[in-house]
Amino acid sequence: MVKNTNKHIKSIPRMFEQVTQQIIDHIDSTPLEPGQKLPTERQLSELLQVSRSSVREGIKVLELLRFLDSKQGEGTFVASSPPYMIPSRVINKTIPMPELEHYFEVALMCAKTIILSFLKSEEPLPDQQERDSFWENFYQVVSSFGKRLPNPYFHSLWEESYQLLTANQYFERKQQPFEWSELDTAIQKRDLQKIFYLLDLVGISGS
Amino acid sequence: MVKNTNKHIKSIPRMFEQVTQQIIDHIDSTPLEPGQKLPTERQLSELLQVSRSSVREGIKVLELLRFLDSKQGEGTFVASSPPYMIPSRVINKTIPMPELEHYFEVALMCAKTIILSFLKSEEPLPDQQERDSFWENFYQVVSSFGKRLPNPYFHSLWEESYQLLTANQYFERKQQPFEWSELDTAIQKRDLQKIFYLLDLVGISGS
DNA sequence: GTCGATTTGTTCGTATGTATC
């Protein structure tokens, strides 16, 4: 268990965050299938060398994410219902590729909705700073549009999935589907048809 | 809070679930604005008549949802960053209308993606049972399509937002935008253009 | 149907690390 004494590292990893990851790791490495039973809280607390209280805080979080399911008098089980998208701050471990692709599809769905909604609103386009890579430009535009929408959840979902993808170096391995300037000029012209043609290309493009 | 058990009994809501709701209630009723400080864990435990451990489990959950932000040595604050979509099992309180509309927009975004993805996959259409209302039919179709997609998150997001909307009687107040048979036959014919024309109508229709 | 073992749910006391003044 790493204690962070360094001050200029911003977030001190807290016990329950570490525990959450370690529980996920344990499920993956055992491996435990949906429906199977986890070690008891006391066993986990011994296994991970933390108190039972901390184990419980970690389990609570994973329970909320529909990852686990606890039943008094029985135990804690790996859930079989479809899980939430796991927030990036919960897991630091690298996510394997097919799973990352799922997050990318969600991000892209949000991006389409955000761009369409913003252009429909007829608000003036916010100024953009030209970035190095296609994906950085893409992120910046979607993000700045998303912030300005009345519905905050599109932006929230977009940020969450994008953060998780970059944390896993997804975009370093992903080819850019076309030159950024193509999408940029289409947006400037508010050419919805061209934009959606290009965004479909983004979804198809390989890695 | 009724849980899905095979015993047809109402499960006792657990402390941390009650605590999360009560903390939200407290923030609303005080009211506390983003950035403001919550009572300390000890005060909350006294206020809500539960132990500090239970308060902590509740705070952990709300922190994960970006609803709160705890800093050691300082306190716990109402977050200002855009929140996660709050899972329906966390809050039982009724959500006001403009907020519900946001959830509906997310649900609709997922529905569009799910229907489009499924029809593109060229899988045979699953059998549907005709339901009473437009929205029940709509839910059933999107849900059965969503379950069959390789990406589980579209379905997860759809279910979550739909559950929250029904829990708040959203659809009892919402007009149906057109006859269900219209959308049904368009799906049977896999007429994507007609489908998306209709789904846009769903988004525009008033309540 | 009862008893006992097991497991999660809940509480409390205590100690420690950290930020503010």
Add this chain to the structure above:
DNA sequence: TGATACATACGAACAAATCGA
């Protein structure tokens, strides 16, 4: 530097639910 306020973490104890003998 010291004092105070606060979150963080631990461990022991007991309550409640479940299951099998």
